[in-house]
Amino acid sequence: MIDLKTLTMQVINGDADGIKICRIAGSTLVTIVIPRELLSEAKGLPEIPKRGIYYLLDDNKGRLKRVYAGQTVQGIQRLDDHNQRKDWWNKAVMFLAPDTEFSMDVVSGLESIAIKYIKEHGAYEVENTNDPKPYISPYNEAFIHALHDDILFRMALLGFGLDAVGDDSPGASSQIFHTLRRGVRGLGRYNAVEGSFDVLPGSKIDLGTLAGTKLHPNAKLESLRRKLVDSGELAPTGEGLHELGCTLHFDSPSAAAVFVLGGSCNGWTEWVDESGRTLSFVYRDSRTD
Structure with missing residues (x-):
């Protein structure tokens, strides 16, 4: 038996480097890839869920130099604050679901696991200075870990593997x-x-x-x-x-x-x-x- 996952990708305005909306059949989780310069356009997208987590990326064609993980209950609007306060990122990848699917316990637990993961994997810089440790109900724990595995899978499909090596430009020395x-x-x-x-x-x-x-x-x-x-x-x-x-x-x-x-x-x-x-x-x- 072949285990299949079907990914649907919508490319806004037909721009391969623009906004993308990705879904996997059977899941309510929506993935949105937003180049920073198109944030205003992305905020106008209709019927986008509000709750979930997101990554800010300093991305050079899939080579990650910096990463930040956070949570949102405002959907894409949450990026406004980062657009004003953080000048280093050039792309955001958001994972959002309807409020009925994501309780705040799930959102906080997922953010905590996401931050822990990026701090332990990859050669990129991690911009998170906090280390949240929310209470995770044992009834939600398996669900949250499965969500995180799904997110890692989607990030890899999109070319943003979070366990990949970082930027290998001449200035980014690996010497300690x-x-x-x-x-x-x-x-x-x-x-x-x-x-x-x-x-x-x-x-x-x-x-x-x-x-x-x-x-x-x-x-x-x-x-x-x-x-x-x-x-x-x-x-x-x-x-x-x-x-x-x-x-x-x-x-x-x-x-x-x-x-x-x-x-x-x-x-x-x-x-x-x-x-x-x-x-x-x-x-x-x-x-x-």
Whole structure:
């Protein structure tokens, strides 16, 4: 016997790169792919359900650089806030169903599983800083996991595999750097194209040392530290340090180093590879030579 699934795809205005509405026979779950520049048009689509989850993607022809997962009870209208506040995404994929199919417990449980999955899979950056842990009724648990499996299947069919490798552009280095000072081992990657630096999950963070100096504390980084502690993304290790549970994006290696170590740091010399070579040597000195 052949196990078949029938996917129906409607392409709005016949544009292969435009808005798509996808359905699988026998399921009330509707999938909508929305390029950011077509958000206003998508909000005018009739008879679109309101409840479900969605992914914001920084997508380059199926190569994912950043991903964010969230829930909505407003349908496509929920993307308005992200359109104003987040400048990095270029595509949204929404999974929506009628209110009678999705209770709020189901929506919250599905979002929690989706966030946990993207944090544990793929080489892309995860923009979620929270880690929701809602109560999931044992009567709904199997249903929610089946929904998530269906969503992963649909994402793969659409070319957005969430367990795939990330962007392999020349600037997105896979080389890992770490810090050494005071035995604090932060982990990170440098992006040569952007000049940015990502601090990775598992990094040890010294919250006992103020970011910046006493006369000139770095209020922005201190606020970020407190926010992550409150959300549980910075958890105490029992060794006087905290461990980071998510990827953090910084505009420069120095900002990343100050976040990890505190004090006033030059990230070009604080971040070293496994051979002890500084970030400056790898990306500046050696290439100049």
